[in-house]
Amino acid sequence: MLRSKNADYKNVRDRQENSTATIQQLISMDMELGKRMSEVICRAWNELDASLFESILSDDFEYISIWVLETMKGKNRYIDYITGKFESIRKENNPVSAEIIFQERIDKYVVVLNQGGNLAALEPTIEDDMLKSLWMRPVDMTLPAVFMSKKPKRSIVKKEETEYEKFSKLFHEALMEKDFSCVDWFLADDVVQILYDNKEISGKKNVISYWLDWLERWNEPAVNTNYNIKLCKYYDREVLSIEPRGKRILYQMARIEEGKAKQLILCPNPLQSPMIRYWDLDHSPLLFKAQTVMPHRMGKDLEPRLYRIPCMRCGCKSENLQWYEYSHEAGPLGYKGELSVCTNCMEAVEFFPTILLRYK
Numbered sequence: 001m002l003r004s005k006n007a008d009y010k011n012v013r014d015r016q017e018n019s020t021a022t023i024q025q026l027i028s029m030d031m032e033l034g035k036r037m038s039e040v041i042c043r044a045w046n047e048l049d050a051s052l053f054e055s056i057l058s059d060d061f062e063y064i065s066i067w068v069l070e071t072m073k074g075k076n077r078y079i080d081y082i083t084g085k086f087e088s089i090r091k092e093n094n095p096v097s098a099e100i101i102f103q104e105r106i107d108k109y110v111v112v113l114n115q116g117g118n119l120a121a122l123e124p125t126i127e128d129d130m131l132k133s134l135w136m137r138p139v140d141m142t143l144p145a146v147f148m149s150k151k152p153k154r155s156i157v158k159k160e161e162t163e164y165e166k167f168s169k170l171f172h173e174a175l176m177e178k179d180f181s182c183v184d185w186f187l188a189d190d191v192v193q194i195l196y197d198n199k200e201i202s203g204k205k206n207v208i209s210y211w212l213d214w215l216e217r218w219n220e221p222a223v224n225t226n227y228n229i230k231l232c233k234y235y236d237r238e239v240l241s242i243e244p245r246g247k248r249i250l251y252q253m254a255r256i257e258e259g260k261a262k263q264l265i266l267c268p269n270p271l272q273s274p275m276i277r278y279w280d281l282d283h284s285p286l287l288f289k290a291q292t293v294m295p296h297r298m299g300k301d302l303e304p305r306l307y308r309i310p311c312m313r314c315g316c317k318s319e320n321l322q323w324y325e326y327s328h329e330a331g332p333l334g335y336k337g338e339l340s341v342c343t344n345c346m347e348a349v350e351f352f353p354t355i356l357l358r359y360k
């Protein structure tokens with residue numbers, strides 16, 4: 001039954017992609033799918049019917065429980081597990097009832113299990129219209145656990161020049177001409193330019209003179225620097241890529257508020273030692289499609305870091321973000337590093353890998 005609902009959903013979405021779906025419509029369709037998935041999970045638990053999971057789980061499904069250290073990976077493994085679990089519940093006559101609730105803090109439907117008054121929540125994550133993971137946790141444990149993104153795929157959004165594209169082009173022009181009058185109006189008087197892991201420069205005048213010095217120091221004809229406008233998918237905005245010949249690529253990313261660039265961050269790509277190949281502005285800090293940070297992979301808190309990437313959504317500076325140790329698995333490789341999180345926006349800001357792990 002869900003299969004056909006899924007198909008309907010896909011049809012609707014395909015049609016929408018070809019026409020003019022608004023972001024709001026797409027978000028509400030994703031929400032609707034989340035609700036339907038939760039309904040199936042609920043039914044499976046209430047009827048102790050593991051076969052209902054068959055049509056909704058992705059092959060690389062993951063089950064994570066806050067009470068169990070290891071992540072259970074793979075659709076078949078989970079179906080074996082839940083079949084056994086349902087059998088033992090039936091045998092022991094220790095019934096579980098399931099219901100759906102909407103958790104506003106995370107903007108998501110979750111399934112709450114009640115076994116003799118003990119409550120636990122199952123939080124679904126959906127990817128490519130399939131159930132990608134279930135996270136079992138206490139009902140109230142939502143912060144700082146999961147950071148989600150509500151952004152629809154960019155290709156659906158009507159393409160027109162954004163203010164970030166415009167800013168990047170004008171900044172490029174200023175560097176080419178060694179004259180910032182074309183972009184002057186776009187810079188807030190109190191604009192802050194952060195140089196990644198180095199220092200920050202405050203105020204429009206100082207920022208412009210920094211860049212004029214930079215051009216002076218580089219002292220090469222403009223043609224020897226390769227400039228490009230690139231899209232940073234994670235922040236969904238254009239950045240200016242600056243590649244002086246023979247040097248590391250630099251990305252200049254802006255945060256624009258009420259039509260003025262308030263913050264600028266100049267960072268190398270990749271951020272870390274090139275030996276640890278990971279970070280690219282084309283990726284989200286964690287490479288997860290659903291941009292979900294798995295709380296069980298968070299380690300201890302770290303000291304705040306200065307002059308790192310600020311929250312490019314709200315502007316919160318890196319020293320005011322929450323920093324954690326974090327491990328990220330990516331197939332046979334994994335990364336251990338530092339993760340910063342903005343608690344205003346409930347979003348991951350930067351993942352800086354420090355160690356490359358190889359799993360056998």
Ligand SMILES: [Zn+2]
Nearest residue numbers: 311314342345
């Ligand atoms: Zn923020």
